[in-house]
Amino acid sequence: MSVVADSRRLVLERIRAATGKSAPERGANADAGLAQGYIRRGELTVRARHERFIERLREYDAEVVECSPEGLPSTIAAVLAASGRRRFVAPPGIPAAWYVEAAWKIEGFECVLDHGLETSEIEQAEGVITGCFCGIAGSGTIVLHHSACEGRRVITLLPDWHLCVVRASQVVETLPEYFEKSREQAAGKEQKVELPRLVTWISGPSATADIEMTRIKGVHGPRFLNVILVRDREQAAGNREQKAGTEGLEDRAQGQ
Amino acid sequence: MSATAEHPILDPAKAQPFPVAALPVLKNSQLRKNVAHAIDVIGAKRTRVVLEKTDWQALRASASRIKDEALGNLAAYLEQFEERCTAAGGQVHWAADAADARRIILELLRAEGADEVINIKTMTSGEIQLNPFLEAAGIKAYETDLAEIILQLGEGEPSHIVVPALHVNRGQVRDIFARAMGIPNLCDEPEALTAAARSYLRQKFLTVPAAISGANFLIAETGAVAIVESEGNGRMCLTLPRTMITLVGIEKVLPRFEDLEVMLQLLARSATGERMSPYTSLWTGVTPGDGPQKFHVVLLDNGRSGILRRPKERQTLRCIRCGACMNNCPVYRQTGGHAYGSVYPGPIGAILTPQLEQLKHAQSLPYASSLCGACYEVCPVRINIPEILIDLRAQVTDQERGTAKKFFDPMYVGLRGANVIFARPWLFHAAQWLGRVGLKFFTRKDGWIHALPGVGAKWTETRDLRGLPRQTFHEWWAERAADPSHLSRKDKDAAKVGHPQVSESLGRPGAGAESDEQRADSLILPGKGAK
Structure with a gap:
């Protein structure tokens, strides 16, 4: 134990001797002016933002379909049926409407909700259905905070096929907008700062280019990533405004 | 492996000097072809996704400021990370050196009763030679990348x-x-x-019950750890085992959660030419019901705190291990990574390894560069690698000069001799004369020296040397002044005025700017006259 404490003291002493600051000096001025000059806010119209999201997802081999909020259950059912898979797993927090229609339409369909499933049970599943916290258009990324609707990390990892439902209003254009959104959400809670404890940014299916730089889909994570983009309120609003000739910033203000 | 003629040694203490280690690779055309193909592919992808970022330079500048802030207050940020990570259920260990880190990890694995462990690409475990150590202790480590x-x-x-x-x-x-x-x-x-x-x-x-990972970033504000990867093996390692051990260099800490918005935009683009890597994971301590229920972070110093001392060298620790410097290095392109004798190859290795070794080993690495500056140009955190290379060369020279072994080294003998000669004009002139007479023997009819014996061969092996001219500049100038018949009238006037001052100024180091100007004038005039 004493050896451990010694190493800690030794390392900290060496660092302080080298940086020339003995007292913890942090806070106020630490953040100011460090990160600046780069693009934080996107400038695309709502529609263009969604188009870019779809385009960038497809560029990295994800399958994307769009649907209206009312059409979501049947779209999910169609995508699940087309996958040729039958055994699915899903986080406990997803709306029942997401899988009821599929259960009705697809013969042999099975969707197990993850109330603390064993790893071996999850391993048996052929696919997984989740929601997400956010989509990032600029890089074609979906972000999971692993809430009740997004599931434990393991369920989006072991099954070979992942279907993620993204509402259009969840899509931001830039990565900094995602961080802003996380911080805002945190500030909304009772505790002053509660940033996400778990985050997984997913950009396309698992991939490698380790053999002769040939991009191969699917090494250990899911080999297939499917995204359903639900045109919810924001997008409808966006479309109307576009028709009226309004663009850019106002669009986004409207959206958030 | 059949890819290399000899088995490469990636331990700076045992590796051969760079020029020697590079030889087998230079003779292996298949290997060079493989390397060139790979870095061309990544290079093209990188260029495409970097060009579409109109704010790339602002991101680079921000990233280097963030890292400088973190490094300048490193102790405080590490303590903050330790506090937050511990509060979230993690356990933080400190390792002063490689032996310390190996011992800590072995104890943790023994406590878990693990005889197997899975690794997600961790360069730090390569740095401390962890796998052979665990193997000797009866624990088999499986790489998963x-x-x-x-x-x-x-x-x-x-x-x-x-x-x-x-x-x-x-x-x-x-x-x-x-x-x-x-x-x-x-x-x-x-x-x-x-x-x-x-x-x-x-x-x-x-x-397998336990995993060892590296980390791309630690977040002081939240105590979180982030890993960027492509295959999902990282997610497997940090989700499935009971115990997770993250071995990470102390320089990896970032002050705030939002700092990731800069780093993540730079890292994947620079590393693999993707906008984001397929998987980026962030976790904070232990989450009940999700992932390993025992989580340890081992903070590794192993020479890093020493690098903090010099402000110029401190930049080295900004590195986010993207590899863009090696992909763009003309030397790496020819030699590949093994010649660098460390897990950190390429330009970043050439500055990092000698410093981690406190210049006790790897002294040849600062010379493994043409100083072309491509590495600096592409570095997402703006590490001025050429500047540090030159500084390290000076340090290596300072260190060597004092040693008995190098006292009779032809280079140092030569430099000491030059020191004496250059300080005395008469000796300098004598040396010039001697050189001219001596080198005449080696100078071919075309005016070039193609081969020199002894130390001189080091130069002529790879390039020709211009033979010394018949006259020195001093001689030519004096002769020209003594016989002005070849000048036009105007030039003669100029020469009369310019010459006395000029010859004086040439003979005296540090002569005034005024006479320098006049010298410049008079040097231009003959050309005009010839028109």
Whole structure:
């Protein structure tokens, strides 16, 4: 134990001797002016933002379909049926409407909700259905905070096929907008700062280019990533405004 | 491995000097072809996604400021990280050196009762030579990154920090997998090879009780750890085992959660030419019901605090290990990574390794560069690598000069001699005369020296040397003044005025700017006269 404490003291002493600051000096001025000059806010119209999201997802081999909020259950059912898979797993927090229609339409369909499933049970599943916290258009990324609707990390990892439902209003254009959104959400809670404890940014299916730089889909994570983009309120609003000739910033203000 | 003539040694204490270690690679054309192909592919992808970022330079500037802030207050940020990570259920350990870190990790694995462990690409464990150490203690470590599996099964060594097996081609991978996994009829399609690796490792992921990972970033504000990867082996390692150990250099800490918005935009683009890597994971301590329930972070110093001391060298620790510097290095392109004798190859290795070794080893690395500056140009955190290389060269020279072994080294003898000669004009003139007489013997009719004996051969082996002119500048000038017949009238006037001052100024170092100007004038005039 004493050896451990010694190493800690030794390392900290060496660092302080080298940086020339003995007292913890942090806070106020630490953040100011460090990160600046780069693009934080996107400038695309709502529609263009969604188009870019779809385009960038497809560029990295994800399958994307769009649907209206009312059409979501049947779209999910169609995508699940087309996958040729039958055994699915899903986080406990997803709306029942997401899988009821599929259960009705697809013969042999099975969707197990993850109330603390064993790893071996999850391993048996052929696919997984989740929601997400956010989509990032600029890089074609979906972000999971692993809430009740997004599931434990393991369920989006072991099954070979992942279907993620993204509402259009969840899509931001830039990565900094995602961080802003996380911080805002945190500030909304009772505790002053509660940033996400778990985050997984997913950009396309698992991939490698380790053999002769040939991009191969699917090494250990899911080999297939499917995204359903639900045109919810924001997008409808966006479309109307576009028709009226309004663009850019106002669009986004409207959206958030 | 068949890819290299000799088995490379990635331990700076045992590795051969760079020029010696580079030789087998330079003779291996297959290896050089593999390396060039790989870095060309990444380079083209990188260029495309970097060009679409109109704010790239602002991101680079922000990233270097963030890292400088973190390094300038490193102790405080590490303590903050320790406090927050501990509060979230993690346990933080401090390792002053490699032996410390190995001991801590072994104790943790013994406490877990693990005789197997899975690794997600961790350069730090390569740095502290962890795998052989664990093996000796009866714990088998399985690499899980596709490239690392290739290297582990083929008993090879990594040669790049992002694509460690870029020097191995598909045929070689097929042979390694067919032998080690017992699949004799495996074909050499990358898809088939990747699928073989997937099924080979799946069972390990599901059964091995402990994992060791590296980390790309630590967040002081929240105590979180972030890993950027492509294959999902990282997610497996940090989700499935009971115990997770993250071994990470102390320089990896960032002040705030939002700092990731800068780093993540730069890292994947610079490393693999993607906008984001397929998987970026962030976790904070232990989450009940999700992932390992025991989580340890081992903060590794191992020479890093020493690098903090000099402000110029401190930049080295900004590195986010993207590998862009090696992909753009003309030296790395020819030699590949093994010649650098460390897990950190390329330009960043050339400055990092000697410093981590406190210049006790790897003194040849600061010279493994043409100083072209491409590495600085592409570095996402703006590490001025050429500047540090030059500084390290000075340090190596200072260190060597004092040693008995180097006292009779021809270079140092020569430099000491030059010191004496250059301080005395008469000696300098005598040396010039001697040189002219001596070198005449080696100068061919075309005016060039093609081969020199002894030390001089080091130069003429790779390039020709211009023979010394018949006259020195001093002689030519004096002769010209004594016989002005070749000048036009105007030039003669100028020469009369300019010459006395000029010859004086040339003879005296540090002569005034005024006479320098006049010298410049008078040097231009003859050309005008010739028109």
